[in-house]
Amino acid sequence: MRRNAVRLFLAVLVALAAVLTGTAAPAQAAVPESPAVTYTNPIAAQRADPHIFRHTDGYYYFTATVPEYDRIVLRRATTIQGLSTAQEVTVWTRHTSGIMGAHIWAPEIHFIDGKWYVYFAAGATDDVWAIRMYVLEGTGSNPLTATWTEKGQIRTTWESFSLDATTFTVGGVRYLAWAQRNPAEDNNTSLFIAKMANPWTISGTPAEISRPTLSWETVGYKVNEGPALVQHGDKVFMTYSASATDANYCLGLLTASATADLTAPASWTKSASPVFTSNAATSQYGPGHNSFTVSEDGKSDILVYHDRSYKDISGDPLNDPNRRTRVQKVYWKADGTPDFGVPVADGVTPQRFSSFNYADRFVRHWEYRARIEANVSPLADSQFREVAGLAGTGTVALESANFPGYYLRHKNFEVWLEKNEGTAAFASDASFYRRAGLADSAGVSYESYNYAGRYVRHYNYALYVQTPSTATDRGDATFYAQ
Numbered sequence: 001m002r003r004n005a006v007r008l009f010l011a012v013l014v015a016l017a018a019v020l021t022g023t024a025a026p027a028q029a030a031v032p033e034s035p036a037v038t039y040t041n042p043i044a045a046q047r048a049d050p051h052i053f054r055h056t057d058g059y060y061y062f063t064a065t066v067p068e069y070d071r072i073v074l075r076r077a078t079t080i081q082g083l084s085t086a087q088e089v090t091v092w093t094r095h096t097s098g099i100m101g102a103h104i105w106a107p108e109i110h111f112i113d114g115k116w117y118v119y120f121a122a123g124a125t126d127d128v129w130a131i132r133m134y135v136l137e138g139t140g141s142n143p144l145t146a147t148w149t150e151k152g153q154i155r156t157t158w159e160s161f162s163l164d165a166t167t168f169t170v171g172g173v174r175y176l177a178w179a180q181r182n183p184a185e186d187n188n189t190s191l192f193i194a195k196m197a198n199p200w201t202i203s204g205t206p207a208e209i210s211r212p213t214l215s216w217e218t219v220g221y222k223v224n225e226g227p228a229l230v231q232h233g234d235k236v237f238m239t240y241s242a243s244a245t246d247a248n249y250c251l252g253l254l255t256a257s258a259t260a261d262l263t264a265p266a267s268w269t270k271s272a273s274p275v276f277t278s279n280a281a282t283s284q285y286g287p288g289h290n291s292f293t294v295s296e297d298g299k300s301d302i303l304v305y306h307d308r309s310y311k312d313i314s315g316d317p318l319n320d321p322n323r324r325t326r327v328q329k330v331y332w333k334a335d336g337t338p339d340f341g342v343p344v345a346d347g348v349t350p351q352r353f354s355s356f357n358y359a360d361r362f363v364r365h366w367e368y369r370a371r372i373e374a375n376v377s378p379l380a381d382s383q384f385r386e387v388a389g390l391a392g393t394g395t396v397a398l399e400s401a402n403f404p405g406y407y408l409r410h411k412n413f414e415v416w417l418e419k420n421e422g423t424a425a426f427a428s429d430a431s432f433y434r435r436a437g438l439a440d441s442a443g444v445s446y447e448s449y450n451y452a453g454r455y456v457r458h459y460n461y462a463l464y465v466q467t468p469s470t471a472t473d474r475g476d477a478t479f480y481a482q
Helices: 002-021 424-429 471-476
Strands: 048-054 060-065 071-077 089-093 099-112 115-124 127-139 147-153 162-170 173-180 190-198 201-210 224-232 235-242 250-257 285-294 301-308 324-329 353-355 361-366 369-374 384-388 396-400 406-411 414-419 432-436 444-448 455-459 462-466 479-481
Touching: 048 301, 048 324, 060 099, 071 099, 089 127, 099 127, 099 162, 115 162, 162 224, 173 224, 190 224, 201 250, 235 285, 396 432, 406 424, 406 462, 444 479, 455 471
Parallel strands: 048 099, 048 285, 127 162, 224 285, 250 285
Antiparallel strands: 048 060, 060 071, 071 089, 099 115, 115 127, 127 147, 162 173, 173 190, 190 201, 224 235, 235 250, 285 301, 301 324, 353 361, 353 479, 361 369, 369 414, 369 462, 384 396, 396 406, 406 414, 414 462, 432 444, 444 455, 455 462
């Protein structure tokens, strides 16, 4: 007993000495399960209502509404970015008369039971607003060269305006969700869901799970449309688009348990506020009609959507051809709910940087001072674009996602977020050399351009540029990109 007590006492003395001399290694956070991904927006000009499907053959398949509203196009590439330059193929063209003859809208491509399916909406040549949902079936390994046949209209409760069909499986059950005009309601479209008997036929009575009643859902038009589903943990989240297709267009969110009866309206809870809206600071307007895909490493959920780079539109927004396809990473809060942040500026997409030794704390700006903090809100305060350094070749700069033109820079060796003033001093203070993480090569460290050997590090949760000399210092100067 006495021997054990002595050993414990000596161990405490050794640990205390390590702390006092700064040699103790910091606690290490786990390497993030969802590391950083970066893309360059936009992915495709003049392509609205985008849908990207990642198949088991290693390709991403992309389709979207074209401004002429007259055909269905497909692209494929092994990367999401590669879709921007991939060859585009027309796989189907509208009928010259009758149904499926006008307003070819919102195609989605899926692979079900060994065949390809494209879901889309179309009007008729004698009534372009008689919009209904239709399905194409493709046979062949590559949908760009497949043989396509028309499976006809998806029949629902009413013969009314209906569009934006999407399909997904939860718990082994395949569902169809869509938007449709309910003749009993004073609005344009509500959201419905039903199980599927086969890829072009629903089974049972469709359930209405959302109608446009909130102020942000009814600007210009009373609209709930464009449903898209993503599952995370034990919950499913259905985004949808609301209001007119101008700068008021935005995303709402429905939430349900993955084990619930998704055809029961009571299973779904609607968020009171929109989750993705126009942002003047980043020059993105009317973000909406999204889909979801996954990153190339399969570790990140990716939001795919369209918007415009300007607010004011002349005439009917449907006649404006400049909605473009964009992508950005979805982040997940500690409670398992999604955080979409803001529609980011054109160009390279931003990242977040978590602390090596405090897994839940991220670099963020707060009243322009840089620090690390948990549960950052708004999300964009903790997002930065790594761009070419202001001081020249070989350096990088960290630009704020929600304050474009503002960069992390050191001043009196403190790190602040400040607007680029265009001086040589600012360029030097805001430029860094990106290094392998000092405490973990899987991470990243940023060495000052104009003070060699000084790195960005946190101390008492605020950021400084200092010379790391201990294991603790090196841990404080190491971050994981997410």
